[in-house]
Amino acid sequence: MASPGAVLLSEWTKVRTVRSTVITLLVAFVVTVGLGAVICLVTNNQFKSMSESEKLTFDATSTSFSGVYLGQLALIVFAVLVVGNEYSSGMIRVTLAAVPQRTMLLLCKAAVVVGLVLPVALVTSFTTFFLGQALLGSHRTTLGADHVLRAVLGMAVYMTFIALLSLGVGFMLRKPVLSLGLLMPFFFLISPILSNVPKVKNVARYFPDVAGSQMVHVVTNSSIPYGPLAGFMICLAWVLATLAGGYVLLKRRDA
Amino acid sequence: MIEVHELTKRYGETLAVDRLSFQVPQGAVTGFLGPNGAGKSTTMRMMLDLDRPTSGSVTIDGRHYSQLTEPLKYIGALLEAAAVHPGRSAYNHLLWLAQSNRIPTRRVDEMLALVGLSEVARRRAGGFSLGMGQRLGIAAALLGDPQIMMFDEPVNGLDPEGILWVRNLMKSLAAEGRTVFVSSHLMSEMALTADHLVVIGRGRLLANLSMNDFIDQNSHSFVRVRTPEPEALLDALAAAGVASTAVPGGGFEVMDGDSAHIGDLAREHGIALHELSPQRASLEEAFMRMTADSVEYRTGGGDLQQPTAEPAAVPAWGAAWKAGKRRREN
Numbered sequence: 175m176a177s178p179g180a181v182l183l184s185e186w187t188k189v190r191t192v193r194s195t196v197i198t199l200l201v202a203f204v205v206t207v208g209l210g211a212v213i214c215l216v217t218n219n220q221f222k223s224m225s226e227s228e229k230l231t232f233d234a235t236s237t238s239f240s241g242v243y244l245g246q247l248a249l250i251v252f253a254v255l256v257v258g259n260e261y262s263s264g265m266i267r268v269t270l271a272a273v274p275q276r277t278m279l280l281l282c283k284a285a286v287v288v289g290l291v292l293p294v295a296l297v298t299s300f301t302t303f304f305l306g307q308a309l310l311g312s313h314r315t316t317l318g319a320d321h322v323l324r325a326v327l328g329m330a331v332y333m334t335f336i337a338l339l340s341l342g343v344g345f346m347l348r349k350p351v352l353s354l355g356l357l358m359p360f361f362f363l364i365s366p367i368l369s370n371v372p373k374v375k376n377v378a379r380y381f382p383d384v385a386g387s388q389m390v391h392v393v394t395n396s397s398i399p400y401g402p403l404a405g406f407m408i409c410l411a412w413v414l415a416t417l418a419g420g421y422v423l424l425k426r427r428d429a
Numbered sequence: 430m431i432e433v434h435e436l437t438k439r440y441g442e443t444l445a446v447d448r449l450s451f452q453v454p455q456g457a458v459t460g461f462l463g464p465n466g467a468g469k470s471t472t473m474r475m476m477l478d479l480d481r482p483t484s485g486s487v488t489i490d491g492r493h494y495s496q497l498t499e500p501l502k503y504i505g506a507l508l509e510a511a512a513v514h515p516g517r518s519a520y521n522h523l524l525w526l527a528q529s530n531r532i533p534t535r536r537v538d539e540m541l542a543l544v545g546l547s548e549v550a551r552r553r554a555g556g557f558s559l560g561m562g563q564r565l566g567i568a569a570a571l572l573g574d575p576q577i578m579m580f581d582e583p584v585n586g587l588d589p590e591g592i593l594w595v596r597n598l599m600k601s602l603a604a605e606g607r608t609v610f611v612s613s614h615l616m617s618e619m620a621l622t623a624d625h626l627v628v629i630g631r632g633r634l635l636a637n638l639s640m641n642d643f644i645d646q647n648s649h650s651f652v653r654v655r656t657p658e659p660e661a662l663l664d665a666l667a668a669a670g671v672a673s674t675a676v677p678g679g680g681f682e683v684m685d686g687d688s689a690h691i692g693d694l695a696r697e698h699g700i701a702l703h704e705l706s707p708q709r710a711s712l713e714e715a716f717m718r719m720t721a722d723s724v725e726y727r728t729g730g731g732d733l734q735q736p737t738a739e740p741a742a743v744p745a746w747g748a749a750w751k752a753g754k755r756r757r758e759n
Contacts, residue, residue: 184529188525191517191525263511264511265512265513265514268512271508273529274477274497
């Protein structure tokens with residue numbers, strides 16, 4: 175058995191020594207914070223023209239997190255490339271010859287993704303929260319308000335989950351083009367569209383991004399029949415399912 | 430020692446490797462020979478536990494590959510060139526590899542120097558030429574100072590200088606007592622480097638013997654003679670008890686004669702000679718005969734054109750191999 179510490183260090187070196195890591199994580203930060211700020215600014219200016227019901231269900235916290243809708247795409251790219259790059263270059267065979275314990279390899283890769291994405295996600299969620307609240311003017315909330323800290327931390331957890339889920343899909347589909355071709359449209363188009371189709375939305379509300387959005391809501395969203403904790407569990411289930419799928423295929427398939 | 434036992438790999442309908450069994454002897458260069466598509470790479474990937482065998486097993490010193498602690502210290506393998514992230518530098522590629530098996534980091538610089546990549550070590554590997562990629566792959570294989578080395582077609586795409594370098598490297602690795610297992614589809618390349626041969630075709634074992642035996646069995650020498658008076662010479666040879674066969678084109682081949690003896694014989698009988706040349710049948714030819722039935726894609730027009738025998742002026746393969754062997758033993 176190779177030593178887990180050695181494999182972790184090696185996987186960390188891999189992630190650290192390619193440019194895509196810094197680029198994708200920086201883009202995730204900038205887009206999430208930037209788009210969140212713009213939406214907060216617009217919301218503040220348009221608040222008077224909003225309907226009464228919109229005003230009643232207005233959630234200052236989750237509004238400031240609106241940018242993650244786009245920012246998560248960069249996280250998807252990051253995580254998919256962590257494994258996909260190895261398959262597209264043939265390096266996976268070098269990796270598996272060095273670390274034939276495939277279970278350990280997958281766990282170490284996942285650990286490195288968490289170790290890198292979680293801090294970035296925490297910085298992103300707190301930055302976007304504070305900037306967003308500053309731009310929301312009189313409609314702002316504070317970190318001390320009920321459930322707000324949970325929502326801000328939930329946002330960081332959601333971003334980490336998205337990265338892990340993408341890693342799992344990356345292990346399953348191997349080719350980065352395939353993984354991105356599935357994940358990007360899913361999160362950007364398919365899930366938002368299906369969530370608005372009658373009947374189908376009863377299923378679509380259990381999609382990971384919808385479940386994740388429950389984690390960052392402070393004001394209860396009446397259209398979703400479960401709360402933040404259930405949202406967390408559903409999201410976690412998606413992550414575990416894709417990682418398990420990636421694990422089974424990695425174990426079984428030829429490299 | 431590597432032991433391959435009844436190894437089988439099936440992809441759907443095609444049987445890529447078919448109950449293959451052989452052993453790779455320790456401390457020697459073993460050539461793994463077969464035409465394209467014979468299953469060499471598949472076999473090597475299964476030896477490294479990259480591909481899952483349909484049945485059968487491979488053991489290294491009695492253990493399965495995945496049971497090796499820090500396998501790079503046991504086996505170094507070069508499977509394909511440029512299996513490197515194009516954006517990562519050569520140094521960092523070797524660095525993560527070293528870290529994964531707890532190999533001292535200084536080995537990274539040592540190996541880069543050994544393969545001559547020190548100057549470009551910090552450059553993105555994506556800009557490397559095929560030869561540089563191959564050198565990096567070899568550096569990766571040597572990183573853990575392993576006792577067993579595996580190379581899959583290591584000279585493919587290399588320039589003559591690179592080929593010579595790889596050839597000498599393999600010889601020196603074996604001279605240090607390491608086991609070298611190298612695949613090739615070129616008999617000529619193997620004849621220069623290998624001590625032992627494992628020949629496969631269509632996934633099946635065709636031959637498993639020492640290079641010496643292969644040469645003895647397949648490389649017969651003869652003398653080609655051409656004369657305006659073939660009848661007279663044939664009579665003279667027959668009288669002297671020397672066997673000969675006529676070949677198309679007017680000449681004939683004398684099997685076990687030496688050219689001096691035949692020349693003297695011709696002079697005694699006053700026969701003019703137009704050609705008197707020692708020949709050696711090529712090992713390539715023997716290899717092609719051996720694998721002729723298992724070539725995956727034939728060129729149109731039926732049988733392969735048999736290459737003609739090499740003139741002995743070019744050092745014969747057996748001789749070169751024996752010289753190499755002597756050098757190694759010294």
